[in-house]
Amino acid sequence: xxxxxxxxxxxERLAREExxxxxxxxxxxxxxxxxxxxxxxxxxxxxxxxxxxxxxxQMPEKSGFDLLESxxxxxxxxxxxAYDQYAIQAxxxxxxxxxxxxxxxxxxxxxxxxxxxxIQMKSSLNDSTSxxxxxxxxxxxxxxxxxxxxxxxxxxxxxxxxxxxxxxxALQRRSLRQWEEILDETVxxxxxxxxxxxxxxxxxxxxxxSGRLEVKLKTGELLEVSNRQSVKFKNQNGI
Amino acid sequence: MLxxxxxxxxxxxxxxxxxxxxxxxxxxxxxQLIGWITASLYWGVAAFLSGHFIWKMGAVDxxxxxxIGILLTHIYRNFALKNGWNKLNLKMLLPGIVLxxxxxxxxxxxLIVGKLYLVRLLIFKNETDSFLVFFKSVQLQVxxxxxxxxxIWVLAYHLYHYSRLELETVKENARLSIMxxxxxxxxxxxxxxxxFFFNSLNNIKFLVIENPTxxxxxxxxxxxxxxxxxxxxxxxxxxxxxxxxxxxxxxELEKIRFEERLQIKIETSLDLSRHxxxxxxxxxxxxxxxxxxxxxxxxxGFITVKVAMExxxxxxxxxxxxxxxxxxKGSRIGLNNMRERLLLQYNGNASFEIRQMEDETVxxxxxxxxR
Numbered sequence: 001x002x003x004x005x006x007x008x009x010x011x012e013r014l015a016r017e018e019x020x021x022x023x024x025x026x027x028x029x030x031x032x033x034x035x036x037x038x039x040x041x042x043x044x045x046x047x048x049x050x051x052x053x054x055x056x057x058q059m060p061e062k063s064g065f066d067l068l069e070s071x072x073x074x075x076x077x078x079x080x081x082a083y084d085q086y087a088i089q090a091x092x093x094x095x096x097x098x099x100x101x102x103x104x105x106x107x108x109x110x111x112x113x114x115x116x117x118x119i120q121m122k123s124s125l126n127d128s129t130s131x132x133x134x135x136x137x138x139x140x141x142x143x144x145x146x147x148x149x150x151x152x153x154x155x156x157x158x159x160x161x162x163x164x165x166x167x168x169x170a171l172q173r174r175s176l177r178q179w180e181e182i183l184d185e186t187v188x189x190x191x192x193x194x195x196x197x198x199x200x201x202x203x204x205x206x207x208x209x210s211g212r213l214e215v216k217l218k219t220g221e222l223l224e225v226s227n228r229q230s231v232k233f234k235n236q237n238g239i
Numbered sequence: 240m241l242x243x244x245x246x247x248x249x250x251x252x253x254x255x256x257x258x259x260x261x262x263x264x265x266x267x268x269x270x271q272l273i274g275w276i277t278a279s280l281y282w283g284v285a286a287f288l289s290g291h292f293i294w295k296m297g298a299v300d301x302x303x304x305x306x307i308g309i310l311l312t313h314i315y316r317n318f319a320l321k322n323g324w325n326k327l328n329l330k331m332l333l334p335g336i337v338l339x340x341x342x343x344x345x346x347x348x349x350l351i352v353g354k355l356y357l358v359r360l361l362i363f364k365n366e367t368d369s370f371l372v373f374f375k376s377v378q379l380q381v382x383x384x385x386x387x388x389x390x391i392w393v394l395a396y397h398l399y400h401y402s403r404l405e406l407e408t409v410k411e412n413a414r415l416s417i418m419x420x421x422x423x424x425x426x427x428x429x430x431x432x433x434x435f436f437f438n439s440l441n442n443i444k445f446l447v448i449e450n451p452t453x454x455x456x457x458x459x460x461x462x463x464x465x466x467x468x469x470x471x472x473x474x475x476x477x478x479x480x481x482x483x484x485x486x487x488x489x490x491e492l493e494k495i496r497f498e499e500r501l502q503i504k505i506e507t508s509l510d511l512s513r514h515x516x517x518x519x520x521x522x523x524x525x526x527x528x529x530x531x532x533x534x535x536x537x538x539x540g541f542i543t544v545k546v547a548m549e550x551x552x553x554x555x556x557x558x559x560x561x562x563x564x565x566x567x568k569g570s571r572i573g574l575n576n577m578r579e580r581l582l583l584q585y586n587g588n589a590s591f592e593i594r595q596m597e598d599e600t601v602x603x604x605x606x607x608x609x610r
Contacts, residue, residue, distance in 0.1 A: 012438070012496055014442040039537075060534060060536050082435075083434040101437050101438060102440050102444045
């Protein structure tokens with residue numbers, strides 16, 4: 001059986017050692033690296049592509065949240081915190097789990113079990129086009145773990161983009177261009193200069209008098225597709 | 240023609256103007272006018288009932304009576320304000336008041352008798368006696384009236400201000416005691432930083448395996464800190480020695496946590512056991528230095544605590560690696576709290592400041608009188 005690859009991120013050596021020690025008895029988990037700050041962690045995560053990170057929230061300069069926000073690919077996350085559990089409870093969409101230092105052995109076992117189940121549900125672990133891909137975003141005080149597939153519309157607002165997902169919105173510093181790089185192009189389609197839509201959310205497509213396409217999403221938005229993108233859309237979908 | 244809306248705005252505007260003029264008249268002037276008009280009307284009515292009443296003369300008398308009454312008492316009020324009589328208690332005021340009433344009554348007598356004579360002589364031309372004869376005939380009655388009116392006025396004036404002063408003192412005291420309570424509460428919760436506490440426990444948990452001796456030491460330190468924060472009474476002073484030991488224990492524990500990321504130095508150059516200090520004052524500065532200085536830096540840094548005597552003051556400094564700009568946000572309450580505690584304890588003779596130094600360090604300084 002394929003082992004679950006783990007990275008530990010915590011600025012305190014003793015705290016990392018303690019997680020390592022606790023993890024040792026679970027043979028289906030393998031530690032592939034540790035980092036003592038968000039910078040090192042980002043590099044490590046991007047090169048090693050772990051399945052799971054144990055993540056401390058309070059770290060020097062960049063917090064655990066900042067780290068997650070900087071990642072295009074967010075693996076499963078187990079937060080470890082001494083006291084600021086409220087920061088995690090504020091999640092709109094919850095993380096896998098969070099553990100409080102010092103961690104009780106039975107509580108640790110429970111978290112491990114939860115992770116096994118979550119990871120088993122995914123068909124392929126490291127597939128970059130996997131539909132389960134999650135990102136972590138922050139909008140003001142709100143924090144979200146969102147499945148990329150849950151996003152149905154991204155609109156550009158000068159230097160920012162606004163994401164629409166579920167019944168929520170969030171402002172992000174990424175540009176539409178950057179979003180295009182991250183998103184699966186078989187699912188997402190750029191309909192004009194300022195908007196990207198999730199094609200799974202299309203309810204109806206009309207042709208307007210001028211020959212352009214008009215898309216109606218299941219969520220109710222009525223959007224116009226530019227001339228150039230109308231042609232592309234028609235070709236792609238054989239209309 | 241005005242429509243209804245315009246009419247409404249017109250009337251509200253009118254009301255505003257009326258309100259403005261009435262509010263412009265202070266309570267003092269309202270009472271002055273009402274009081275003196277009432278008193279003068281009383282004399283008018285008395286004269287009217289006595290039989291020989293001339294309306295014209297009654298009106299002139301009324302206006303002049305009001306004017307004289309207001310003039311005299313207003314002069315007295317300005318005098319009392321200038322000499323701060325409003326802030327004295329009644330006992331201290333008594334001699335001044337008695338003398339003032341006497342002078343005011345005499346002045347009142349002269350002015351009123353003069354007025355009576357002149358009004359009758361110049362306007363009604365029915366006074367045949369010389370002024371001196373007239374004066375002698377009415378002086379006593381007018382003087383008694385004057386004494387009565389001035390006593391009422393002066394006493395009412397001072398009683399009003401005295402009650403106001405009393406009320407303000409009560410309010411001020413209440414505010415102060417609330418401030419002290421708040422400072423105590425805030426500090427109480429600041430003393431035992433839960434983040435630090437649980438991190439320490441977590442570290443000890445692993446140390447038990449890696450280095451049992453260090454683990455046992457850490458348990459001792461943590462117990463001591465816990466005991467101190469549970470037992471401490473924020474209002475009582477403790478010896479500087481106790482406070483420094485607390486800081487040592489705390490920093491030793493943080494050293495276990497940060498390892499080589501934290502460098503500690505504590506320098507003292509006076510007999511610590513002979514001086515007193517507010518409990519947790521140095522401790523909270525050191526904790527601040529960890530939280531906003533060391534913890535925020537990847538490479539960590541140093542903390543230096545110095546206690547020295549300087550011109551009859553005990554000078555305590557806590558210097559640490561870090562940037563003040565990051566610090567201000569979260570800990571402003573804590574720092575203000577420190578200022579407030581020092582102010583309450585030393586009546587403004589102690590000082591506290593925190594500033595950014597050029598070499599990327601932050602320096603916090605407390606100065607307290609040495610005795």
